[in-house]
Amino acid sequence: xxxxxxxxxxxxxxxxxxxxxxxxxxxxxxxxxxxxxxxxxxxxxxxxxxxxxxxxxxxxxxxxxxxxxxxxxxxxxxxxxxxxxxxxxxxxxxxxxxxxxxxxxxxxxxxxxxxxxxxxxxxxxxxxxxxxxxxxxxxxxxxxxxxxxxxxxxxxxxxxxxxxxxxxxxxxxxxxxxxxxxxxxxxxxxxxxxxxxxxxxxxxxxxxxxxxxxxxxxxxxxxxxxxxxxxxxxxxxxxxxxxxxxxxxxxxxxxxxxxxxxxxxxxxxxxxxxxxxxxxxxxxxxxxxxxxxxxxxxxxxxxxxxxxxxxxxxxxxxxxxxxxxxxxxxxxxxxxxxxxxxxxxxxxxxxxxxxxxxxxxxxxxxxxxxxxxxxxxxxxxxxxxxxxxxxxxxxxxxxxxxxxxxxxxxxxxxxxxxxxxxxxxxxxxxxxxxxxxxxxxxxxxxxxxxxxxxxxxxxxxxxxxxxxxxxxxxxxxxxxxxxxxxxxxxxxxxxxxxxxxxxxxxxxxx
Amino acid sequence: xxxxxxxxxxxxxxxxxxxxxxxxxxxxxxxxxxxxxxxxxxxxxxxxxxxxxxxxxxxxxxxxxxxxxxxxxxxxxxxxxxxxxxxxxxxxxxxxxxxxxxxxxxxxxxxxxxxxxxxxxxxxxxxxxxxxxxxxxxxxxxxxxxxxxxxxxxxxxxxxxxxxxxxxxxxxxxxxxxxxxxxxxxxxxxxxxxxxxxxxxxxxxxxxxxxxxxxxxxxxxxxxxxxxxxxxxxxxxxxxxxxxxxxxxxxxxxxx
Numbered sequence: 049x050x051x052x053x054x055x056x057x058x059x060x061x062x063x064x065x066x067x068x069x070x071x072x073x074x075x076x077x078x079x080x081x082x083x084x085x086x087x088x089x090x091x092x093x094x095x096x097x098x099x100x101x102x103x104x105x106x107x108x109x110x111x112x113x114x115x116x117x118x119x120x121x122x123x124x125x126x127x128x129x130x131x132x133x134x135x136x137x138x139x140x141x142x143x144x145x146x147x148x149x150x151x152x153x154x155x156x157x158x159x160x161x162x163x164x165x166x167x168x169x170x171x172x173x174x175x176x177x178x179x180x181x182x183x184x185x186x187x188x189x190x191x192x193x194x195x196x197x198x199x200x201x202x203x204x205x206x207x208x209x210x211x212x213x214x215x216x217x218x219x220x221x222x223x224x225x226x227x228x229x230x231x232x233x234x235x236x237x238x239x240x241x242x243x244x245x246x247x248x249x250x251x252x253x254x255x256x257x258x259x260x261x262x263x264x265x266x267x268x269x270x271x272x273x274x275x276x277x278x279x280x281x282x283x284x285x286x287x288x289x290x291x292x293x294x295x296x297x298x299x300x301x302x303x304x305x306x307x308x309x310x311x312x313x314x315x316x317x318x319x320x321x322x323x324x325x326x327x328x329x330x331x332x333x334x335x336x337x338x339x340x341x342x343x344x345x346x347x348x349x350x351x352x353x354x355x356x357x358x359x360x361x362x363x364x365x366x367x368x369x370x371x372x373x374x375x376x377x378x379x380x381x382x383x384x385x386x387x388x389x390x391x392x393x394x395x396x397x398x399x400x401x402x403x404x405x406x407x408x409x410x411x412x413x414x415x416x417x418x419x420x421x422x423x424x425x426x427x428x429x430x431x432x433x434x435x436x437x438x439x440x441x442x443x444x445x446x447x448x449x450x451x452x453x454x455x456x457x458x459x460x461x462x463x464x465x466x467x468x469x470x471x472x473x474x475x476x477x478x479x480x481x482x483x484x485x486x487x488x489x490x491x492x493x494x495x496x497x498x499x500x501x502x503x504x505x506x507x508x509x510x511x512x513x514x515x516x517x518x519x520x521x522x523x524x525x526x527x528x529x530x531x532x533x534x535x536x537x538x539x540x541x542x543x544x545x546x547x548x549x550x551x552x553x554x555x556x557x558x
Numbered sequence: 559x560x561x562x563x564x565x566x567x568x569x570x571x572x573x574x575x576x577x578x579x580x581x582x583x584x585x586x587x588x589x590x591x592x593x594x595x596x597x598x599x600x601x602x603x604x605x606x607x608x609x610x611x612x613x614x615x616x617x618x619x620x621x622x623x624x625x626x627x628x629x630x631x632x633x634x635x636x637x638x639x640x641x642x643x644x645x646x647x648x649x650x651x652x653x654x655x656x657x658x659x660x661x662x663x664x665x666x667x668x669x670x671x672x673x674x675x676x677x678x679x680x681x682x683x684x685x686x687x688x689x690x691x692x693x694x695x696x697x698x699x700x701x702x703x704x705x706x707x708x709x710x711x712x713x714x715x716x717x718x719x720x721x722x723x724x725x726x727x728x729x730x731x732x733x734x735x736x737x738x739x740x741x742x743x744x745x746x747x748x749x750x751x752x753x754x755x756x757x758x759x760x761x762x763x764x765x766x767x768x769x770x771x772x773x774x775x776x777x778x779x780x781x782x783x784x785x786x787x788x789x790x791x792x793x794x795x796x797x798x799x800x801x802x803x804x805x806x807x808x809x810x811x812x813x814x
Contacts, residue, residue, distance in 0.1 A: 167737055168773065188737040208741045211720035213688040213702040215695055216738055237737045238692050241773035253610040256629055256767040263696030263792065320562060324569050326706040334584065341586030341645075344696045346791065347632050355632060356586070379565045386561060554694050 057082055057112065057121035063430045065279045065491040068507060071109065071122045076132070079108065079125035084137045086112045086121060092409045092422075094120065094503045095492070096134075096144035098152040099516035100172060101126060106152045111492055111505060115427040120492050133159040140409035143524060149177050163191050166236035166557055171244065189218040189234040196222035196229050204539060208237045215553035223539055231534040231542075233527050238557035246517040250277065250351075250485075259346050262521055262555030267293070267300045267336075268497030269504075269519070269555075270349035275430060276493035276506040277351045280485040285431065289353030289478045294432035295469050296336055296345050298462040301498040303332035305413075305455040305462075306377050308550050312452050313384060315544045316393040324380035331373040335366055353479030363470050370470075374463050381456050394449035398533035398545035401446055410529045411522045412500020413458065414549055416442045417450035424496035438465050451548040485512040497522060499552065521555030573710045577809055581796055583647055588630040589794075590648040592664045595620045597642035608637035611760070611769055619662065625651060626659040626763040626777075629791040652788045652801025656779065659763065659787055669786055671807030676752065680726055681806050683715045686756070687725040687749065691742050692774060693732030696792040697759035701729060703795050716802060722746075727754035727785075733761040733774035734781050746782045756786040756805075758798060763787050 058071050074082060087093055095111040105126045112121045125131075133156030134141040145156040146165045153170040155177045156162065163178065167188040170176045176186065188208070195203070202223050208216035216237040222230040242257050258273040259266040271293050278285055285293075310325025333343035340348040340356040347355045358366070384390050400410070405418035415422045423440045425433045441457035443450040487510050495502045500522030509515035530549045534542060574581060583589075598621060605621070606614040613627035614634060621643075634643050652669040653659050659666075671677060690698050704711040705718065719725050722745045734742060746755070757778040760766035765776035778784050788801045803809040 187740070208738065209687075209689055209722075209745050213690075213698050213705075213718055215690045215693065215698065216741065237735065237741070238690075238732070239735055239737055239773055240692050240733065240768045241771045242768075245768075245771060252608065252633065253767055256610050256631065260694040260696070260761075260767050260791075263694030264699055266696070320565065323707050324565075326703075327569075327572055327708050330703055330706065330708055337584040337587065339586075341584055341588050342630075343700065343794070344792065346629075347588075376569060379568050383562060383565055552695065553690075554692070 057086070057123040059119045059121050060492070061118065062120055062428050062492045062494045063275050063279050065282070065486065065489045066122070068488050068490050071124045071490060074123055074125050076125050076127065079110070079123055080132065080134055082123045083110045083112060083134055083141070086114075087138050087140060090114065090116065091121065093138065093140040093144065094494070094501065095505050095518055095520055096141055096148070097505065097518045098148045098154065099507060100152070106154050106172065108148065109505070111503070113428065113494075115422060118428055122490070122492075127154050129153070130155040130157050132157050135159050139407050143528065153177050161194070164236065166239045168236070168239055168241070188236050191234070193220045193234070194222070194230055194232050198224070200224055201229070217553050219542075221539055221542075226538045226540065228534050228537055228539050228542070231531045233531050235527070235553060235556050238554040240554070240558065242558045243517060243519060246514055249514045249517070255350065261519060261558065262523075262552040263344060264304060265300065265497045265499065265502070265521070265552065265555065267296045267345040267349055268495050268502050270345070271297060272493045272495040272502045272504040274349055274351045275495070276491045276504045277482065277485065279491035279493065280489055280506060280508055281482045282486065283352065283480070283482050286353055286477045286480055287474045288357075288476045290431040291469050291473055292339075292354045292358070292478060293349055294436070295466050296339060296348055297495070298466050299332055299336050300345060301462050302459055302466070303329050303336070304498040305459050306332060308547065309381055309384070309452060309455055311547050311550070312394070312448070312544065313390065315547050316390055318384070318387060318390050321380050321383050324376065328373055328377045328380060331369065331376070335369055335373070338362065338366060338369070350479065352482040353477070355479070357478040363473065367467065367470055370463065370466060377459060381459070384452070391449065393544065394452055395445070395447060397448045397541050398537055398548060399445070399447040400529055400533050404532055405446070405529070408528055408532070409525055411525050412497070413451055413454045414500065414526050414529050416440065417454045418446040419444040424494045424501050428494045430494070432469065436465060436469060438462065448544055448548040487512040499523060499550070500526065519558055521552055523551035523556045526551055527556060572707050574708055576709070576796065576799070577803060583649060583794070583796070585647070587647050587649065587794065588632070588645040590625070590651055590666060591623055591628070591634070591643060591645050593621045593623065594642045597640040599640070604637045604639070605634035605643050608633040611764070611767060623661045624659060624764070625661060625666070625789040626656060626787060627760060627766075627769065628789060629760055629767065631791070649794050649797045650800045651790065651793065651797050652786055652804055654786060656763070656784070656787060659789055669801055669804040671810070672754070672785075672805055676754070677807050679752065680754070681808070684727070684806060685717050685719045685725045686727055686729045687722045687745060688718055688729045688731070689742055689745050691730060691732040691738035691762075691778070692735035692768070693759065693761060697731040697761070700792045700795045701731065701758060701798060704799055709795055709799055711799070714803065714808065722748035723750065725749050725753075727756065728782070729756045729758055730762050730778040730782075731758050733765040733768045733776060734778055735774050739775060739781055742781055754785040754805075755782050756788065756802070757784045758788045759793060760789060760791045763789060766791060
């Protein structure tokens with residue numbers, strides 16, 4: 049029998065642009081083969097999305113990331129109304145394929161759990177692909193949930209409105225006594241239609257959409273967007289701007305990781321660390337505010353560079369306040385590792401195996417806590433991270449403890465990076481003028497946000513305007529990780545497991 | 559145990575002496591914008607054209623700024639060659655009505671206190687349920703931060719509670735998405751009367767960056783009556799705290 053060679057995709061670096069036509073247009077069989085094989089060989093599905101073609105069909109584009117080579121492989125195919133789902137052979141595709149079905153009314157045949165992810169009307173046909181039971185108006189979480197049968201099994205439904213000051217989502221637990229047999233997470237309450245609104249841009253609102261995709265990741269998403277635009281305009285960002293972007297990206301990580309460690313302490317009733325870290329998180333946010341006036345870095349990252357610069361006296365203020373915050377966070381966090389009652393709750397709670405992590409394609413601290421060395425700054429570095437390397441922080445136990453401990457390791461390494469970069473900040477301009485975007489191109493941009501890999505894919509039309517813009521927040525990959533971490537755990541440990549992932553609702557819902 | 563105590567000493571007392579003392583704010587904080595209309599050339603609309611949310615309009619009476627739509631970004635300031643528009647460090651921004659947020663000239667009518675009867679009920683104890691209805695987690699985070707030791711919201715008798723049935727009112731963030739409207743309505747209905755509603759952030763006031771998206775309802779007052787508006791994207795925690803204290807009649811000092 050003749051061996052059919054595995055079709056290869058277009059290989060590009062992220063932050064690089066290619067002609068859309070250069071992306072291999074494969075038959076469905078070849079497309080499936082290409083994606084499934086490259087993921088089996090260690091690749092990771094960074095993006096899989098549809099965009100409408102002039103013919104009325106939908107073009108599917110897959111981006112497979114190879115951490116080993118630092119390359120991205122792009123392939124595409126066309127579908128009309130249905131195609132054989134990839135998910136049974138490539139579980140990483142499961143959420144992407146549900147999204148494609150929802151947005152483009154294309155049915156991935158054989159998908160094991162086909163249902164909406166955001167509960168909105170389809171962008172094509174004006175009709176959705178869901179079963180007749182879901183005909184009529186789509187309402188969030190009005191759908192079939194996975195149920196465990198049995199006399200002693202009961203169901204617990206939580207949300208969308210939660211007890212704390214957090215975003216809305218719905219959680220459906222199948223329980224046997226205190227034990228959770230299965231958790232299904234149903235989102236979409238935060239859906240604001242951002243991707244739809246990005247088409248035809250960039251407009252004067254575009255960068256503001258980016259800063260509010262997930263408001264706690266303003267710098268991360270804005271950087272991913274600017275990198276994509278700069279690739280499409282073939283523009284080189286000034287070195288000083290790259291460094292300032294890197295510094296503020298790490299400040300964002302420092303603030304959020306510190307806040308998460310405090311919240312984890314709070315969830316196990318250890319109030320000293322909870323109280324201190326809640327405050328120190330603000331100290332880090334205020335460092336970002338010292339640079340740009342906004343605690344969340346609004347207005348900071350702009351196409352062509354950064355919107356704010358720092359002079360010597362501001363740098364010395366930053367350094368001084370950074371050192372104070374670091375010394376505070378070190379003593380506050382070290383209490384956790386010295387307190388047996390905290391460790392007893394953290395250890396062996398919400399464990400995700402390395403195998404599950406690889407199968408699902410988890411990203412960020414959640415993946416690194418399973419011992420997987422996955423970090424955009426290391427595997428796909430861009431900007432300042434090409435010159436200044438931050439070691440990848442991992443732990444091997446996959447539990448709440450690991451997710452907490454990885455955050456602590458990252459706090460130390462991010463702080464060292466910020467300190468170092470503030471000391472060597474090069475002279476020169478911090479912003480330049482971006483030209484027009486090249487037409488008929490595609491660019492992929494990756495950033496290691498504090499939750500993990502942020503992936504933006506931008507496609508331009510013949511006029512050089514955005515004809516498609518795909519946003520993949522790390523939460524999109526990781527919500528399923530939380531569901532699996534909760535399996536066979538006590539339901540009372542859910543807040544702890546949830547906080548150890550601390551995923552974004554709006555970043556997922558877009 | 560000794561280490562716990564040593565850490566406690568190191569972390570010190572950090573609660574702000576607010577409102578007794580003026581707070582220190584970042585020097586680059588973008589607070590209430592002001593316009594020097596003298597500098598505006600006739601028919602110039604550069605700032606209005608640059609504004610991502612159309613918060614700036616200009617007619618015969620001059621330039622009008624709608625703080626309810628304003629993202630406090632830098633676009634208008636950068637677009638103005640005359641330097642006629644700039645942000646001040648003025649963080650006090652909360653108002654009682656939507657109209658008060660539309661600044662004619664440079665004055666802003668800050669929030670008046672609740673009437674006497676409501677103040678007797680809520681003045682020294684206000685329990686709020688927070689509902690995020692499409693918020694991006696920035697407003698939520700800077701509301702949440704009021705619970706930290708820095709602001710220590712509890713000392714003012716204000717507390718966030720877990721159930722709408724235990725609450726005197728709602729604090730709403732986000733533009734009110736289609737998918738959250740029912741949950742918001744139900745939560746509002748579950749709060750026992752009399753009740754108050756506070757809209758925090760550009761999204762909850764006007765839809766913010768998402769104004770007129772078919773997926774959203776352009777703010778909280780599309781769905782429930784609002785008693786207090788706190789503009790910003792997101793508002794600084796002190797902006798939120800100041801507005802809450804004004805509503806309860808515990809802060810009356812006017813800003814310049």
